Amino acid sequence: MRTAIRPTHLHFRDLANHFLALSSGDRFLRFGWVMTDVEIVAYVESIFVSADNAWAVVEPDRDISGVMHLESMGCGVNLGLSVSAWARNLGIGTLLLQRAGLLARARALTTLFVRNLRLNAALQQLALRLGMRVACAPNALTTSLEVAPADGHITQLDEFRGKITLADDSLRSEWNAVSGDPSLLDLPEPIFH
Numbered sequence: 001m002r003t004a005i006r007p008t009h010l011h012f013r014d015l016a017n018h019f020l021a022l023s024s025g026d027r028f029l030r031f032g033w034v035m036t037d038v039e040i041v042a043y044v045e046s047i048f049v050s051a052d053n054a055w056a057v058v059e060p061d062r063d064i065s066g067v068m069h070l071e072s073m074g075c076g077v078n079l080g081l082s083v084s085a086w087a088r089n090l091g092i093g094t095l096l097l098q099r100a101g102l103l104a105r106a107r108a109l110t111t112l113f114v115r116n117l118r119l120n121a122a123l124q125q126l127a128l129r130l131g132m133r134v135a136c137a138p139n140a141l142t143t144s145l146e147v148a149p150a151d152g153h154i155t156q157l158d159e160f161r162g163k164i165t166l167a168d169d170s171l172r173s174e175w176n177a178v179s180g181d182p183s184l185l186d187l188p189e190p191i192f193h
């Protein structure tokens, strides 16, 4: 069974290798733009400044198959999640998203921002299965799965029902603009750190 651990400096090279192996498309979804290799190494260094917010799944051969990072951005917290291409569809993304939800709840966060969430059907599906809400545009809130998987079996874990919202990063400024009246967006007010 896989578990997520907090990476230490001993994992630096494996963490860098995990991110460097992401394709351009994955880098775009994970970081919001196609990060260069140099930017990725700088990013991995920055992770250790606040290592308590990063979690990694380490395989028996020491390869890192998945990383989750909650980044405080001054006005809200960003969620970054990545699973190595060779390790997908094994439940690692779900495991890390569950961890993110538990950390958010422990810190009384109701909203996690995600870059390019509107373009990321896979992550939206994972969030909805865990009972999280998904917000990709003002006044557009998705709260349940709309498409059943091919085998018709929906695994609704329901763990975070209504308590955590994944919001597209583009909503951050609109949320701030109406923070005096969050009902305009029909969304819960995010808690800023």
Ligand SMILES: CC(C)(COP(=O)(O)OP(=O)(O)OC[C@H]1O[C@@H](n2cnc3c(N)ncnc32)[C@H](O)[C@@H]1OP(=O)(O)O)[C@@H](O)C(=O)NCCC(=O)NCCS
Pocket (backbone or CB within 6 Å): 026, 027, 029, 030, 031, 079, 080, 081, 082, 083, 084, 087, 088, 089, 090, 091, 092, 093, 094, 095, 114, 115, 120, 121, 122, 123, 125, 126, 149
């Ligand atoms: C999104 C991501 C984290 C999912 O990780 P994962 O370990 O494959 O996730 P899981 O194994 O827990 O779940 C995969 C599920 O998503 C579904 N899925 C995969 N791609 C999908 C897509 N394009 N549209 C809808 N569902 C999709 C799979 O069918 C699977 O569902 P199943 O359990 O019914 O088979 C991974 O694909 C990834 O790292 N992508 C690149 C970076 C990224 O997008 N990060 C998120 C934004 S920060």
